[in-house]
Amino acid sequence: MMMACDKAPSTPAEPQEVAQDQGVSQEVATRVAAPKSERVVAHSATIPADPVRVVSLAPNITELMFALGKGDSVVGVTRFCDEPADKIKDIKKVGGFIDPDMEAILSLEPDLVVGMQAGDPKLVQKLEQVTIPYVFMKMDDLDQTLEGIEVLGEVVGARDKATTLSGALKDALRPVDKKPEQARTLFLMGHDPMVAAGHGTFAHDLIERAGGKNVIDANKGSYVTIDMEYVLKSNPDVILDATMTGDKSDSIQSFWQPYSDLAAVKRSQVHHLENPSLLRPGPRLDEAYTIIKTIFGKLK
Amino acid sequence: MTQLANENGARHQRGRLTWKYFWGWVVCALVAELLAASLGLSYGSSSFGIARIFDVLLGGDALTSSERMILWFARFPRVCFAAVVGGALASAGVVFQSLLRNPLADPYILGVSGGGALCATVYIALGGMLWMGVWGLPASAMAGALLTVVGLLLASRWIGGGKMGVYALLLLGVVFNAFASAVITLFKAIMSAQKAQELLFYLMGSLSVEGTPLGVIAGVSVVVLGALGVMMYYANDLNVLALGDETAASLGVEVERVRLVSVVAASIAVAVAVAYTGLIGFVGLIVPHGLRLIVGSDCRLLIPLSFLFGGVFLLLSDVVARAGFEVFSMTLPVGVVTALCGAPVFVWLLRRSFLTRRGIA
Numbered sequence A: 001m002m003m004a005c006d007k008a009p010s011t012p013a014e015p016q017e018v019a020q021d022q023g024v025s026q027e028v029a030t031r032v033a034a035p036k037s038e039r040v041v042a043h044s045a046t047i048p049a050d051p052v053r054v055v056s057l058a059p060n061i062t063e064l065m066f067a068l069g070k071g072d073s074v075v076g077v078t079r080f081c082d083e084p085a086d087k088i089k090d091i092k093k094v095g096g097f098i099d100p101d102m103e104a105i106l107s108l109e110p111d112l113v114v115g116m117q118a119g120d121p122k123l124v125q126k127l128e129q130v131t132i133p134y135v136f137m138k139m140d141d142l143d144q145t146l147e148g149i150e151v152l153g154e155v156v157g158a159r160d161k162a163t164t165l166s167g168a169l170k171d172a173l174r175p176v177d178k179k180p181e182q183a184r185t186l187f188l189m190g191h192d193p194m195v196a197a198g199h200g201t202f203a204h205d206l207i208e209r210a211g212g213k214n215v216i217d218a219n220k221g222s223y224v225t226i227d228m229e230y231v232l233k234s235n236p237d238v239i240l241d242a243t244m245t246g247d248k249s250d251s252i253q254s255f256w257q258p259y260s261d262l263a264a265v266k267r268s269q270v271h272h273l274e275n276p277s278l279l280r281p282g283p284r285l286d287e288a289y290t291i292i293k294t295i296f297g298k299l300k
Numbered sequence B: 001m002t003q004l005a006n007e008n009g010a011r012h013q014r015g016r017l018t019w020k021y022f023w024g025w026v027v028c029a030l031v032a033e034l035l036a037a038s039l040g041l042s043y044g045s046s047s048f049g050i051a052r053i054f055d056v057l058l059g060g061d062a063l064t065s066s067e068r069m070i071l072w073f074a075r076f077p078r079v080c081f082a083a084v085v086g087g088a089l090a091s092a093g094v095v096f097q098s099l100l101r102n103p104l105a106d107p108y109i110l111g112v113s114g115g116g117a118l119c120a121t122v123y124i125a126l127g128g129m130l131w132m133g134v135w136g137l138p139a140s141a142m143a144g145a146l147l148t149v150v151g152l153l154l155a156s157r158w159i160g161g162g163k164m165g166v167y168a169l170l171l172l173g174v175v176f177n178a179f180a181s182a183v184i185t186l187f188k189a190i191m192s193a194q195k196a197q198e199l200l201f202y203l204m205g206s207l208s209v210e211g212t213p214l215g216v217i218a219g220v221s222v223v224v225l226g227a228l229g230v231m232m233y234y235a236n237d238l239n240v241l242a243l244g245d246e247t248a249a250s251l252g253v254e255v256e257r258v259r260l261v262s263v264v265a266a267s268i269a270v271a272v273a274v275a276y277t278g279l280i281g282f283v284g285l286i287v288p289h290g291l292r293l294i295v296g297s298d299c300r301l302l303i304p305l306s307f308l309f310g311g312v313f314l315l316l317s318d319v320v321a322r323a324g325f326e327v328f329s330m331t332l333p334v335g336v337v338t339a340l341c342g343a344p345v346f347v348w349l350l351r352r353s354f355l356t357r358r359g360i361a
Helices: A059-067 A102-107 A121-129 A142-155 A159-172 A202-209 A228-234 A251-256 A285-297 B002-013 B019-042 B050-057 B065-099 B112-125 B130-159 B162-190 B193-204 B214-233 B235-241 B245-250 B255-277 B283-295 B299-328 B334-355
Strands: A040-043 A054-056 A074-077 A112-116 A134-137 A184-191 A194-197 A223-225 A238-241 A270-272
Touching (some): A059 A142, A121 A134, A184 A228, B065 B299, B214 B255, B235 B245, B235 B299, B283 B334
Parallel strands (some): A112 A134, A238 A270
Antiparallel strands (some): A194 A223
16 A cells, blocks of 8 residues: 555645556556645645545544545544544544554554644654655634635545535535624633633634624734633623533533623623534534524524 | 762672673673563554564564564664663763762753753744754754753852862752753743643653664664763772762872763763653663662673663563553653653662662662
């Protein structure tokens, strides 16, 4: 399988497909390079046109692979990959996305490794050395995700499905026409440390599309560490709290109980989002959007 | 008390060290190292056994091409680094403990860790300055470690202190490490979550050096072995230094020079080794002390033995770290394993030595 990419890595070339008639006598038809897109941050010189043994190094990639109907070709996932739960529980884990185990990856003999923005420059170098084709992507907001889905579809040979999925998501994520009143919203990722979703996060995009207004200042960056003083000062109308609590779902309400002066607490608009994984750049963003829209829809 | 014990040990052992005793132990250690290395090569997250590996080593073709790649690309560099890094840490441990006359001294005490980690942190925080590519992190860690040691040596000379010089050096190292860890914490607080996690992995120390080019492995080994040679050359002087500076000087040891050269040699060995593996704790502490309890504290024997058994210890720790993959879907940071396994083993050794009425010498 690895023979398919035996060529020494070279500079990224044009994204045309190299057909068999150009004299490429390899097991699998290879494309010269991954699609040219800003969604691809790193890729090997060649990648197979139709990969059949894919290692996914990110939870959202794993989800997307299944959503694109390519779940059968996924042979390895990270220990953080949790969806679709029933389908991936028997797939081999290769470690995390910062510390994947090279031996585990090698033993799966993949013909493609797909991950999100490689934090570790060593990982790209290691994959180059063992000539395993790889693509690392970047999807930082909703628009990038929609585009990224199409790019991923092209990479793994599911272009049509990807276009459909991306179109459906785009439809489902359309901004609302009628904006709710008093929807200044705080979205919390966790309590300790208290991290809020600032501008340039999926939570922010969804809140704004649903007609709400993020209380975090635009200049604060994406994931912002705040304190209770900031919360009290900004006095949000709605608090969307995605803190993971294990099975104690009422602990979110009891956490906010003492701050009864907060508008959100007074109006009983503290909502626990039990599944923060919906906010991945993946196929379930519309579910998160529906939840937020429903909450905003009930605002008076 | 330990200082006294060390002196006793040195006095007992010196002169009694015969070639037969020396080579007996060295050969034992070499055999242990070879066995540990074979175990390291034959064990991994994908299992294929030792018999098939020996077949390959003998030129057979029992392995598939991907298994061969796993062996040479993934396992071989790990095993080499474990042997060399473990050896560097443990033998440097012996030198620092003798030189600073402090049983708690470890290879990191003079800021080798603090400086290395500090520069690595700055490097990670600055976004990994792309022009340095994969060399950036090890290069900055090594530069940081060496600059710190040189700086501390200069500072201790500047402070003066004469007879107390060795304590000044020790204090400076401890203070610098505390300072460096404060700066690292500051960086950790203000850097992005992903970078913080990357840093955490570096600070915990890991042997995920898969794919390190053979040239780098050979280079690191040569430097470490060179430093080992220097340390062994001064082994007898280090024995005498344990009796105190004045005594050593009166016996004809050039105290300042021995101290300077052996500190620099040990630091270079450690800095070069940890540049690739991050900070792996505990090896430089428990291996030398463990060996002292068994063979006595003659540096002439202790330094080479620590080198070999340090390698054995890290090789075995790495096997345990990789076994963790089955349970946690991750290869544990080897530094965690060295501490978890090292501490209880050390307590057991200590008890055993008291039971056999030898004390801790």
